[in-house]
Amino acid sequence: MIVSRVARRLGSTMLVLLGVSLLIFLIARVIPGDPARIALGPRATEEQVIQMREVLHLDQPVIIQYGHFLTELMQGDLGISLYTNRPVMTDIAQFLPATLELVLLAGFFMVALGLPLGVLAARYRGGWPDNLIRVITLLTVSAPAFVWAVVLLLMLSYFLPLFPIAGRIHETISIPTVTGFMVIDTLLAGHWRGFVSALHHLFLPAFALSLSGVGQAARLTRSNMIETYDSPYIEMAQSYGFPERRIARSYALKPSLIPSLTIIGLDFAALLGNAFLVENIFAWPGISRYGVGVILQKDLNAIVGTVMIISATFLIANIIVDVLVTLINPRIRYAERSR
């Protein structure tokens, strides 16, 4: 039954991705100036430009251009980046793993710190722990990730030299690239010291990236917990005299976590976008520098490709969250079974 749910979600996701491709294609076509001329630079001859226009299908109607774009996309071909002169797919494959590593650890922080903080606040509702957590979480969501990155870098890398300033791994260590995830590659190479160094480098950027998400997750979990606590079945458990700890753990927590998980899936999108801001400060060699570079160069293929891949990553993350929620939520599980 999970398979059929995933299949249905994949179907609707494909539809949304098709929409994304159309939207981003239309945005890319609004570009002022001639993409062929921009690609070749000001010194190219008129013939070269005309030839380039044919290569890029710019001489055909927009709808046919979109058709070409879609067919190539289906074949996993995002075109050639005018910025690096390599296939956009190759570029993204090189830069995306570093970003995903950052985003995944940040997502972990979001769950591992945000949920307990929310539970704590709900438990001491109205008391000082609740108010303190409220102010802290409001503060964390009130500054962009790059401000937290600067603050953390100043405090924990410069003032107290606890963490490295930039990079993904200690410069004396070199690890063969297999997956592009430094943490995994060091393990594959059996390089224990490299693994520790990679984690050490990853920690601060991921923490800076996660801060606003931690705040959001905590606030959401708090309000869900409070809502659950007001429901009749908890009152019943309380009137039976069940211990508070047991009520919190076995009855209130799980139903409160389900909506939190769904929203955390959505917040994953924000993490992917905000990674652009954090990578910049920590000189993290992820998709950000590439993305901003291609945007400044008006490199259409690369802009379109980067947005497509990031959106696809986000939609896949949402399907995974949806499956998780199905697994822990009996209401959906049984509804699926009786389908």
Place this chain on the structure above:
Amino acid sequence: MRRTFVILVRNPLSVIGLLLIGFVLFVALFADFISPYPEHAGAVVDFLNANRPPSAEYLLGTDGVGRDQLSRIFHAYRIAIVLGVVVLGISVPIGVLIGLLAGYLEGWVEYILMRIVEVFLSIPPLVLALAIMGVLEPTLVNGMIAVTAMWWPWYARLVYNIVRGEKVEGYVLAAEVIGASVPHILFREILPNCLPAIITKMTLDFGFVILIASSLSFLGLGVQAPTPDLGSMVADGTKYLPDIWWLTVFPGLAILIAVFAFNLVGDVLREVLNPDQ
């Protein structure tokens, strides 16, 4: 309305928030009069006083070409406020209208509108704005367009969800039975019940628009020099970390203060106006 106001001025959190909002608005309005060096908002060069640390003369220090940071932050607030007003002023009516239509009218209108909303929501917000800035020239107006384009779908979805719940309520059915027109039902009957949620979200979002706009300009895709902007001030300052720390810390703090102020008020408003959330 009165009750809401009373609660807002009694809660210490929202009082601090309101005071901070008042401060930011005051500074933005009167930037030219209260800045110690109003001319430093433009392209002024004073290399003799470059990179001065905070002092009595320059309260927040000076930047790489000798401009007073405090004056530049005051003027940057002005642009941030204008941006918030314009972006929300355009995106909220569009989003609300689409949400109302999609929620009330069933069938293909709902289907098409909500699929479009979904497409916009499935591109990470900052990435969508980046893509739009990528094809447009980085100017203040284009920055507003980019942020507006990423903002309206959130209101469409918010209102859509409320309308779906409201349209089966007795008062809507009653209006339908006596033959009220669709615009009347949408704007006179249903919309007033969406307003608390919309107002709460707008208060919170005013801060978040400032945050996203500063993120865009941090990446070099927003307001261009010499116009002062909090995001690009931080970006310029990162090259001089850690020694010349005041170039990044103070503009960063300025963003935090403005966004925090709107969040404080919005958070209390949410409790007052939407008790069920």
